[in-house]
Amino acid sequence: MPAYKAPLRDISFVMNELLESEKLYQTLPGYEDATADLMGAIIEEGAKFAENVLSPLNQSGDEEGCHWSEAGVTTPKGFAEAYQQYVENGWPSLSASTAVGGQGMPNLVGIVINELAGTANWSWLMYPGLSHGAVKTIEEHGDDEQKRKYLTRLVEGGWTGTMCLTEAHCGSDLGLLRTKAEPRADGSYAITGTKIFISAGEHDMAENIVHIVLARLPDAPQGTKGISLFIVPKFKVKDDGSLGERNAVNCASIEKKMGIKASATCVMNFDGATGYLIGPPNRGLNCMFTFMNTARIGTAIQGLAHAQLSYTGALTYARERLAMRSLTGPKNEKGPADPIIVHPDVRRMLLTQKAFTEGGRAFIYFLAQQGDVVEYGDKERSKAADDLMALLTPIAKAFVTETGFEAANLGVQIYGGHGFIREWGMEQIVRDARISMLYEGTTGIQALDLLGRKVIGSGGKLLLGFTALIDEFCAANDGPEDAEFVRVLKAYKDEWLALSMKIGESAMKNPDEAGAAAVDYMMYSGYVCLAYFWARMAVLARHKIAEADGDVAFYEAKVMTARFYFDRLLPRTLSHKNMILSGAGNLMQMPVEMFAL
Numbered sequence: 001m002p003a004y005k006a007p008l009r010d011i012s013f014v015m016n017e018l019l020e021s022e023k024l025y026q027t028l029p030g031y032e033d034a035t036a037d038l039m040g041a042i043i044e045e046g047a048k049f050a051e052n053v054l055s056p057l058n059q060s061g062d063e064e065g066c067h068w069s070e071a072g073v074t075t076p077k078g079f080a081e082a083y084q085q086y087v088e089n090g091w092p093s094l095s096a097s098t099a100v101g102g103q104g105m106p107n108l109v110g111i112v113i114n115e116l117a118g119t120a121n122w123s124w125l126m127y128p129g130l131s132h133g134a135v136k137t138i139e140e141h142g143d144d145e146q147k148r149k150y151l152t153r154l155v156e157g158g159w160t161g162t163m164c165l166t167e168a169h170c171g172s173d174l175g176l177l178r179t180k181a182e183p184r185a186d187g188s189y190a191i192t193g194t195k196i197f198i199s200a201g202e203h204d205m206a207e208n209i210v211h212i213v214l215a216r217l218p219d220a221p222q223g224t225k226g227i228s229l230f231i232v233p234k235f236k237v238k239d240d241g242s243l244g245e246r247n248a249v250n251c252a253s254i255e256k257k258m259g260i261k262a263s264a265t266c267v268m269n270f271d272g273a274t275g276y277l278i279g280p281p282n283r284g285l286n287c288m289f290t291f292m293n294t295a296r297i298g299t300a301i302q303g304l305a306h307a308q309l310s311y312t313g314a315l316t317y318a319r320e321r322l323a324m325r326s327l328t329g330p331k332n333e334k335g336p337a338d339p340i341i342v343h344p345d346v347r348r349m350l351l352t353q354k355a356f357t358e359g360g361r362a363f364i365y366f367l368a369q370q371g372d373v374v375e376y377g378d379k380e381r382s383k384a385a386d387d388l389m390a391l392l393t394p395i396a397k398a399f400v401t402e403t404g405f406e407a408a409n410l411g412v413q414i415y416g417g418h419g420f421i422r423e424w425g426m427e428q429i430v431r432d433a434r435i436s437m438l439y440e441g442t443t444g445i446q447a448l449d450l451l452g453r454k455v456i457g458s459g460g461k462l463l464l465g466f467t468a469l470i471d472e473f474c475a476a477n478d479g480p481e482d483a484e485f486v487r488v489l490k491a492y493k494d495e496w497l498a499l500s501m502k503i504g505e506s507a508m509k510n511p512d513e514a515g516a517a518a519v520d521y522m523m524y525s526g527y528v529c530l531a532y533f534w535a536r537m538a539v540l541a542r543h544k545i546a547e548a549d550g551d552v553a554f555y556e557a558k559v560m561t562a563r564f565y566f567d568r569l570l571p572r573t574l575s576h577k578n579m580i581l582s583g584a585g586n587l588m589q590m591p592v593e594m595f596a597l
């Protein structure tokens, strides 16, 4: 397993130079303390924790996995101690609001810390990873008593949170869920049903686990309009906040699975467990969107994390591993062969990893910043940022995880046969990365959300909000020196709009056209989004080079990676476009029974 070394230079480049975070936070009342120095110091500490505490547990956690017994779930050696340290150092409360006992740092800083921790050890991050969403859900939709009872300990990390949506017969289609919630005389509810695949549903790291559960009231309408949201604690909480008796919620088993083996994926039985309604009855799915949006960005980070870790290993290997000579003559004359990094095909793979990693980082940090503007911006800015997030979150979740998986897989290829062997750790990265395209809504579901709800559903308004930013950037940088990026980006932006219109029109005649186009449309959109961030990075890097400002080689590498992205990755849009334009007929014409022929 490659030892994790946090890419602090690139993190600082994106946060400070590209996205000018300090300048932004000075304009957001509540975040004025978030100076570049303070954020940088926090991130450096986070990097030490990730490198020294979490990274050494990544491979051993995978080997050992979790253990279930009637008494509970035991996490791999070192996991609980690392969590203890995480809590003692105050990491869980970093970006929670001061109103609920948090440190009030921007979401962006919390997201960077999650990137660091998750790259070092994704399985470990799954335990604290869902608490933030639970906090946000209770903060936004809970009543005063719920906030008083649950938020402090969740924010401190003494308790962790879960998200209990999925049942054996339904994951994407939550309208089908059956877990029941029956009102009791004391105002609480008896929750009965079985949830599966619940991450961190049971573990040995925290005193209490607060489950956020979707269930149906007795008189609830069918489908998604009849779902309500409940808090179900593992241990009931007394009025003074101390722990009471054990609630009737138990982990029946944990899954044996392909990757993230050190993360407990639990079957949870609710046997008349005491639950408390959050938000209005039958509006649970709407309230849950708070949680799901946080979790979707959290999952996008997973794509970035695995791409980064795989690239770190592959780059070291490609510089050391000797095989054959460069096609243009020996580069390592004293050695018996050249390092494989001299070969064009190995460079293709490394640069693909690098372009997706650094582009994905810019995309996700930008999105995190929008989340901060939503929270603390004035009404107009907050609305504009919310619209951007609505459009970009499904793209970030699906595209960054799909390309993160591709990058992880390329890492195995760069190691050759050794990539397939466990001790190197590269195959673990692929196994761990695979889930990111499934949970929190599969790629297909994100793509439908993007095209159906966000683009067609808003009559193109949300898309135009983002393309206005692209227009603004292109207009401000339309000189010949940046044309290789800016003019190309502008042309893609125009094509993206035209393509969206075309799909919208054909979907009006036949809804299957939207379903048939969705994933290719999402990928197309993802490539254009990344082109926007790569163009911005390249233009900025060029200015830095011209001013001989700082580390010129770093900026030159940015321009070269941008060029690689524009020349070799962005053209993939052409095949996505052609597949979209081929229409739904080639998918839908075959009768179901003919699939078996």
Ligand SMILES: Cc1cc2nc3c(=O)[nH]c(=O)nc-3n(C[C@H](O)[C@H](O)[C@H](O)COP(=O)(O)OP(=O)(O)OC[C@H]3O[C@@H](n4cnc5c(N)ncnc54)[C@H](O)[C@@H]3O)c2cc1C
Binding pocket: 163, 164, 165, 166, 169, 170, 171, 172, 173, 196, 197, 198, 199, 200, 257, 265, 435, 438, 439, 440, 441, 442, 443, 444, 445, 448
């Ligand atoms: C390791 C792990 C951890 C998880 N953690 C959690 C957790 O903490 N909490 C939780 O609630 N859940 C969790 N899940 C569940 C996860 O979110 C679901 O598995 C996921 O949302 C997909 O649901 P499903 O498995 O029921 O697949 P299905 O919904 O049955 O989908 C099967 C396939 O059909 C496709 N499909 C379905 N409907 C459509 C459609 N309308 N159009 C096009 N394609 C469609 C899907 O994209 C997918 O490819 C976890 C799962 C795993 C494996």
